[in-house]
Amino acid sequence: MYPGANHTRFEHSLGAMHLASMLMKNLDSIEEDKKMEIRAASLLHDIGHGPFSHVTENVIYKYTRRRHDDVKDIVGRGEVKEVLKKYGISSGDLAKHVRGETSLGQILSSEIDVDRMDYLVRDAHYTGVAFGVVDYNRLINQMRFYEDRLVVDYGGLKAAESLLVSRFWMNTSVYYHHVTRISEAMCSKAVEYMIENKELDPSRLRQMDDTDLIAAMRSASGHGGELARRLDARKLYKRALYIGLEDSGKGVLKHRDKIERAEKEIGELAGVDPQCVLVDIPKTPEMLEMKAMIKTDHKLIPLNEASHFVSILQEAHMDNWRMGVYCPKEHCEAVGKASKEYFNVRKVTKQFKLSDLEKSRMQE
Secondary structure: OOOOOOOOHHHHHHHHHHHHHHHHHHOOOOOHHHHHHHHHHHHHOOOOOOOOHHHOHHHHHHHHOOOOOOOHHHHOOHHHHHHHHHOOOOHHHHHHHHOOOOOHHHHOOOOOOHHHHHHHHHHHHHHOOOOOOOOHHHHHHOEEEEOOEEEEEHHHHHHHHHHHHHHHHHHHHHHOOHHHHHHHHHHHHHHHHHHHOOOOOHHHHHHOOHHHHHHHHHOOOHHHHHHHHHHHHOOOOEEEEEEOHHHHOHHHHHHHHHHHHHHHHHHHHHOOOHHHOEEEOOOOOOOHHHHOEEEOOOOEEEHHHHOHHHHHHHHHHHHHOOEEEEEOHHHHHHHHHHHHHHOOOOOOOOOOOHHHHHHHHHHO
């Protein structure tokens, strides 16, 4: 979808470390050994990611109960531990920084942190999203600790707004684009089939990189292999149902914990193999950055209260949410009808397309 977006997690980690170093220059009273810990933590903050980052995170958590920021077992052994020890860095403290469990860990993991600053700017650059500009220099210069909390001075409000605008457009154009969602759903489902078929060890999966997983998927059998081959050939599933909260109602969110049951029953209703049905119900839309605290002359207030613009953006962000039911093109009509019945969708708002305007002009 974005062939130019080929940057690596290592590049992102270097960027996060650079921004952390910039930020710490502006923060008072941080001891040099703690600065070294934060630099190392920012360099290693994504070391717990499995292949394709968040695409496999839920599958890995399902089978190992570990999230990508659970890095204690990784940094506490082997070569990484030895390097940290050489520089006098505690692997246990580093792991706490990565999880945001320390005061200084807010630099890496909080509502507005160097991780978000780097990947939003980096992703926008490589995908060509024109609205992804973030004034991170201004933002960093206006950040400081106040009562043990990392806050943004009021002078950095506009820079903080730029971060929210970047997030909004990246969600709309990239992260929640329907082709992205379909590809990710197919990939994670293929991996899950491979684990269930004993073709892939979930603990091993966590240690793989992208290339390792691609190789394993290409040799997979069964439906996992079929999904992998479709991804290779770009024969992606299509949207049988794709609706927002306005059409689905918030009641549909209760099905997030029963996805496999929904896929099975929709397949049975449609008269197709349930393995050909993928249900994608994202979490309730949320922008954690909106909870960042802005320091005025007299008090701390949340970003969405300090900025009327951000409060409006918060409402607009809800429009990005879409529930999808995906399947092979030949089954879309039957699966779409069954999905509406299963999720009790009475009416779907018709999306106006440019092609509709062209047809109406031709008819005139």
